[in-house]
Amino acid sequence: MPRDEPSSRRATISSTLADFAAGLNWDAIPAEIRTRAKHHILDAVGIALAAGTFDFAHRTLTALNGLSGGAAGTVGVIGKSMRLAPRDAALANGILCHGLDFDDTHLGGVVHATVSSMPCALSAGVLAGASGRDLVVAYILGIEVAARLGSVAKGGFHQVGFHPTGLVGAFSSALVAGKLFGLSAGQLAHAQGIALSMGSGSLEFLEDGAWTKRMHPGWAASSGITAAALAREGFIGATAPYEGRFGLYNAFLGPRAAECDLDLATAGLGSRWELSHTAIKPFPACHFTHGCIDAAIKLAPEVDTGAIRRIRALVPGEVVKTVCEPVANKKRPANSYDAQFSIPYLVAVGLRHGRMALADIERPMLDDPEILAIADKVDYEVDPKSGFPRHYSGEVIVEMTDGRVLNHREQINRGAPDRPLTNGEIIEKYRTNASLAVSTERSQAIEAAVLACHESDAAALSASLTR
Structure with missing residues (x-):
């Protein structure tokens, strides 16, 4: 059996998701989903720009710069002149995009999918020399996977003290990075099995307002990049990271795992687009x-x-x-x-x-x-x-x-899929957030770069987001 194939090719959740990821391309995604995806990315960028003015951002970037020994990296930090190594940049950008709790949410999955998928796609895309189209496809893949994996638990992760954004984000990010790295379906399955040992995220921050929730999606993005890189070199991951005896749901949910609907992990792949069921926030709060x-x-x-x-x-x-x-x-x-x-x-x-x-x-x-x-x-x-x-x-x-x-x-919260913000309203939200950090001219340039990112490449997008 080839080394990049899982030990068993029975139809596990990870193998089904891997096959979907390997085959996904630009033309397979409806045009309206691709357009909406760029607006979700723009929303995250605006939040990151505003977040960069807060103390937690300064402390985060000081810490990560210290870990790099001051050496310049290849991926830009949104709104800053700093460049970091890809995994550190994914962590930093994830913290900025999620740090104000103003980012989008897939309601059924109770998961903030953009803030791991976008930083991961940006870092992995720069590392892989990916096109803008490839970056958008990988980002959409991340949303689709994170939303479904979160939905399986039916809100159960919160009930037992785990933040699903950090948990499922590691798996979706492994597929985002693996897609951009050009992994085979077998390698993508292994990447998810590796990510099983990386997903994390405690809700203990609720007791005292700790900053730790801010790092969950960026940590997931960084973990996903690591998992994909290991899988590319033949590192072996668990075969059943979701439904296994000690897989994601059994290990983290305990008795509540019996309430899960595992079919939701793969339902509607390629026909039902979960991005269109992801809500943009009108308020900077949970x-x-x-x-x-x-x-x-x-x-x-x-x-x-x-x-x-x-x-x-x-x-x-x-x-x-x-x-x-x-x-x-x-x-x-x-x-x-x-x-x-x-x-x-x-x-x-x-x-x-x-x-x-x-x-x-x-x-x-x-x-x-x-x-x-x-x-x-x-x-x-x-x-x-x-x-x-x-x-x-x-x-x-x-x-x-x-x-x-x-x-x-x-009854239906504003911004929910049944009461969505329009693309125009998302742009206005972006502009309001960006105005807290950059000039109107700079804001306009970033907006144009994001909405046309499919016409350039990941490196160009990264450069456009930095000062």
């Missing part, structure tokens, strides 16, 4: 909170915040551990990351200001006594009409001291 944020904003003109007796926020039961508990922490977020995962705080912001933007999760806003007083009045309840995971539904019910009850419900 996607689970968006229904309630929008509901609070809609209620804001009707509510005298000084005359509120009680506020009830209805949320899907599956998200309670993430955005509602522990209650004391959520009502007094310690930092911006805490705030982005706090239903009480975000509902209070929406009611008080009729908006929710990056400035609302920074100091001095975090210490605003009026917002904190409103947050103290917010209690959560499990939403009996939730559309989770297809939609991240939310409802806010405000009981006033004069006996009135005001409420607004968002």
Whole structure:
């Protein structure tokens, strides 16, 4: 048996995904999906530009530059003059794209697929000398795989304390990098088996606002590049990394693995495009909170915040551990990351200001006594009409001291596949984020380069994203 073939060619999930990846090409992808993909990439780039102005970005880049010994690499860091080795650049760019929690989400998979797939495709594409078309194809492949692998768990990873973006992102990134490296189907199957020992991502950051979630997709991208490089040289990976006895779902979900639907991992490959079911965020906060944020904003003109007796926020039961508990922490977020995962705080912001933007999760806003007083009045309840995971539904019910009850419900969160942001709205979001970091002229040049990236190559795109 050839060395690059798995020990068994039975139809495992990894072999099916490998065959799909090996055969995927530009013409096989509908034109509207290719166009939408470039807008998702643009969205991530805008977020990365804005993130580059924050302290976590400075500390990240200082650390990675130190690891390189100051030696220049080949892949640019978005919005910066720095170039790093491909794996370090993938980590850095992943942290920037995900660092503000403003990036897209596949709702069914509960996974942020772009922020591992795009940095991985950029780094692996530069390393492989890939064309822009090849980069876009590999990026779309990453979205398709991450979305399906996340969907299998039906939200279970969050329930047991793992962040699926980091877990499944390692596998999808292995295929992204392997596709760009020109691996055979057998080698792509091995790359996934190798990635099984690399996927990670703890939700412990929810307890204290730690920065660790920011690194999950970039770490997945870097791991995927490593897995693909090893597979290219004949390194042997596990044959059944998903359905095996100690595969992804059994190892990470334990008894909850029985709730998985493994068929979702490969359902509709090449006919149903999960990119079109991936939501662009209108708010820089955990996607689970968006229904309630929008509901609070809609209620804001009707509510005298000084005359509120009680506020009830209805949320899907599956998200309670993430955005509602522990209650004391959520009502007094310690930092911006805490705030982005706090239903009480975000509902209070929406009611008080009729908006929710990056400035609302920074100091001095975090210490605003009026917002904190409103947050103290917010209690959560499990939403009996939730559309989770297809939609991240939310409802806010405000009981006033004069006996009135005001409420607004968002059954389908804005930006969801059934209520999507248009490509034009994505561009406007990009421009707003980019304006925080670069000049209008520079923003326009980056926008043009991303939307026309299929006409150039990965190296040119990388250069256009740097200063």
